[in-house]
Amino acid sequence: MSSQRNLQGKVAVITGASRGIGLAIARALAGEGCNLLITGRDRKALQAAGKAAAKAARTRPDTPAAQILVHAADVRDPKSVKELFAAIKRRFGRLDILINNAGISHAMAEVERLPLDAWREVIETDLTGMFVVTQAALPLMRRAMSKPHAPLPIRRETARH
Numbered sequence: 001m002s003s004q005r006n007l008q009g010k011v012a013v014i015t016g017a018s019r020g021i022g023l024a025i026a027r028a029l030a031g032e033g034c035n036l037l038i039t040g041r042d043r044k045a046l047q048a049a050g051k052a053a054a055k056a057a058r059t060r061p062d063t064p065a066a067q068i069l070v071h072a073a074d075v076r077d078p079k080s081v082k083e084l085f086a087a088i089k090r091r092f093g094r095l096d097i098l099i100n101n102a103g104i105s106h107a108m109a110e111v112e113r114l115p116l117d118a119w120r121e122v123i124e125t126d127l128t129g130m131f132v133v134t135q136a137a138l139p140l141m142r143r144a145m146s147k148p149h150a151p152l153p154i155r156r157e158t159a160r161h
């Protein structure tokens with residue numbers, strides 16, 4: 001089945017892309033020619049994920065290699081998220097796709113035994129983090145909607161990690 005290549009040249013942010021589901025999505029989108037900024041807190045893991053996504057970006061000779069940018073950020077921290085989107089604005093100037101994937105889960109426990117701190121950590125990451133990231137993303141996404149075919153700034157490298 002041939003791919004529609006609808007993602008080629010788009011710009012996507014994937015939170016929690018240093019491993020697991022987020023990294024799998026990053027590889028899939030990169031293989032479709034979608035430019036990416038991938039994020040998570042662990043810089044070393046992110047660098048390795050960036051290399052994996054860049055490799056996936058080079059697998060199709062008929063598709064221009066996507067640009068892959070890695071930037072460490074904590075979705076719970078508005079300042080960190082603000083810096084993340086400033087990096088996207090500098091590099092790509094717009095954002096087409098946001099994948100709010102970063103998340104944690106607490107250990108399996110009965111409600112009576114679950115520490116309140118563990119509950120708060122999950123809420124802070126999975127709910128507040130998603131809110132903070134979405135709020136920061138919207139201005140760039142609105143810009144992409146108003147100029148859907150605007151070219152990306154020209155870079156010397158086609159893939160970077």
Ligand SMILES: NC(=O)c1ccc[n+]([C@@H]2O[C@H](COP(=O)([O-])OP(=O)(O)OC[C@H]3O[C@@H](n4cnc5c(N)ncnc54)[C@H](OP(=O)(O)O)[C@@H]3O)[C@@H](O)[C@H]2O)c1
Binds near residue numbers: 016019103
């Ligand atoms: N796997 C499942 O069965 C399952 C089921 C239901 C829902 N989910 C949800 O699906 C998503 C992905 O699951 P997964 O299994 O791939 O999880 P995972 O392997 O644990 O990966 C989670 C990702 O989120 C990042 N992350 C965690 N806290 C963060 C924070 N405060 N700021 C920025 N990044 C953060 C992690 O990187 P760092 O730790 O380096 O920050 C990592 O890249 C999660 O939201 C998870 O809750 C998964």
